[in-house]
Amino acid sequence: MNIDFQILGSDTEGRGQMDVMLVAVKKDVINDYTNVIKEAGLNPVVIDVDSFALENMMEINYPVTPGENLAMVNIGASITSISVILGGLTIFTRSIPMGGNQFTEEIQRQLNISFKEAEEMKTGKKPESESESLGGAIESISTNLTFEVKRSLDFFLGGSQGSYVNKIYISGGSSKVAGLQNLMQEKTSIPVEVINPFKNVETNPKHFDPDKLKEMAPYFGVAVGLATRRFADR
Ligand SMILES: Nc1ncnc2c1ncn2[C@@H]1O[C@H](COP(=O)(O)OP(=O)(O)OP(=O)(O)O)[C@@H](O)[C@H]1O
Ligand SMILES: [Mg+2]
Structure with a gap:
C-alpha cells in the first residue's frame, strides 16, 4: 500500500486529538496508472x-x-x-x-x-x-x-x-x-x-x-x- 495523510483540523479543544484524512492505495493500482502515463512519454508528478x-x-x-x-x-x-x-x-x-x-x-x-x-x-x-x-x-x-x-x-x-x-x-x-x-x-x-x-x-x-x-x-x-x-x- 501507498499511504498518505493530511491533517484536517488542529486540536482546538486541547484534547490532544485531531482530525486526519488518510488515503491508502494498493501499489499495483498506482503502478498501472503511472505506467500508462510513462508509456505515453509523460512524467507523473502528483497522484x-x-x-x-x-x-x-x-x-x-x-x-x-x-x-x-x-x-x-x-x-x-x-x-x-x-x-x-x-x-x-x-x-x-x-x-x-x-x-x-x-x-x-x-x-x-x-x-x-x-x-x-x-x-x-x-x-x-x-x-x-x-x-x-x-x-x-x-x-x-x-x-x-x-x-x-x-x-x-x-x-x-x-x-x-x-x-x-x-x-x-x-x-x-x-x-x-x-x-x-x-x-x-x-x-x-x-x-x-x-x-x-x-x-x-x-x-x-x-x-x-x-x-x-x-x-x-x-x-x-x-x-x-x-x-x-x-x-x-x-
Ligand atoms: N454524449 C454522450 N451521451 C451519453 N454518454 C456519453 C456521451 N459521451 C460519452 N458518454 C459516455 O461516458 C462514458 C465515459 O465517461 P468518462 O470519460 O467520464 O469515463 P471514465 O472516467 O473513462 O470511466 P470510469 O470513471 O468509469 O473509469 C462512456 O460510457 C461513454 O459512453
Ligand atoms: Mg472517471
Missing part, C-alpha cells in the same frame, strides 16, 4: 483521488456558501462516484460499480446490436432507428442509477443528523445521457446541474473552439481538478 480532484475543480469554479451541502456525482463508464461536500470539505464518498457501460449494454441487449453500435446510438452519433427501445433502455438504466444515488444520499443523510443536500452536481461522460439530469432531479427532489469545469478557466478561443469546449466540458471535471495541483503541494 490524487478523483473525488478530491473534483473537489478542487469545484473550488475554483463554484465558490462555496457556508453551510451549503453539495453532492457530486461523477458518472464514468464503469464507475459512478458520489461525494458529499459540506462547506467545501468532502465528508462522505462512495463508489458504485455502474456507469455508461450499463446504458450501452442495455441498448445492445434490447436492440440486439453490437456494443459499438449501441455506444454510437447512446451518444447520438448514429441516427436513431428504433428510438422507442433506445429511450426505454436509457430510461430503465437512468432509473436504476438514480435509485442508487438516492440510496447513497439517504444513507449519508440518515447517519448525519440535520444534514441535507442543497444541490447535486453531475459530471463525467455519462452525465450527458439524454434525460438523466431531469430524471435525477425529479426522483431526488434536489436540483441537479451538469458541471462546467471551465466556468472560471480562461481559455483562448483561437486554440479551443468555445462550442466544442462546452460540449466536452463534463468529461473534464477530474482533469481540471488535477491541473490545479502542483508538484510537492499539499
Whole structure:
C-alpha cells in the first residue's frame, strides 16, 4: 500500500486529538496508472483521488456558501462516484460499480446490436432507428442509477443528523445521457446541474473552439481538478 495523510483540523479543544484524512492505495493500482502515463512519454508528478480532484475543480469554479451541502456525482463508464461536500470539505464518498457501460449494454441487449453500435446510438452519433427501445433502455438504466444515488444520499443523510443536500452536481461522460439530469432531479427532489469545469478557466478561443469546449466540458471535471495541483503541494 501507498499511504498518505493530511491533517484536517488542529486540536482546538486541547484534547490532544485531531482530525486526519488518510488515503491508502494498493501499489499495483498506482503502478498501472503511472505506467500508462510513462508509456505515453509523460512524467507523473502528483497522484490524487478523483473525488478530491473534483473537489478542487469545484473550488475554483463554484465558490462555496457556508453551510451549503453539495453532492457530486461523477458518472464514468464503469464507475459512478458520489461525494458529499459540506462547506467545501468532502465528508462522505462512495463508489458504485455502474456507469455508461450499463446504458450501452442495455441498448445492445434490447436492440440486439453490437456494443459499438449501441455506444454510437447512446451518444447520438448514429441516427436513431428504433428510438422507442433506445429511450426505454436509457430510461430503465437512468432509473436504476438514480435509485442508487438516492440510496447513497439517504444513507449519508440518515447517519448525519440535520444534514441535507442543497444541490447535486453531475459530471463525467455519462452525465450527458439524454434525460438523466431531469430524471435525477425529479426522483431526488434536489436540483441537479451538469458541471462546467471551465466556468472560471480562461481559455483562448483561437486554440479551443468555445462550442466544442462546452460540449466536452463534463468529461473534464477530474482533469481540471488535477491541473490545479502542483508538484510537492499539499
Ligand atoms: N454524449 C454522450 N451521451 C451519453 N454518454 C456519453 C456521451 N459521451 C460519452 N458518454 C459516455 O461516458 C462514458 C465515459 O465517461 P468518462 O470519460 O467520464 O469515463 P471514465 O472516467 O473513462 O470511466 P470510469 O470513471 O468509469 O473509469 C462512456 O460510457 C461513454 O459512453
Ligand atoms: Mg472517471
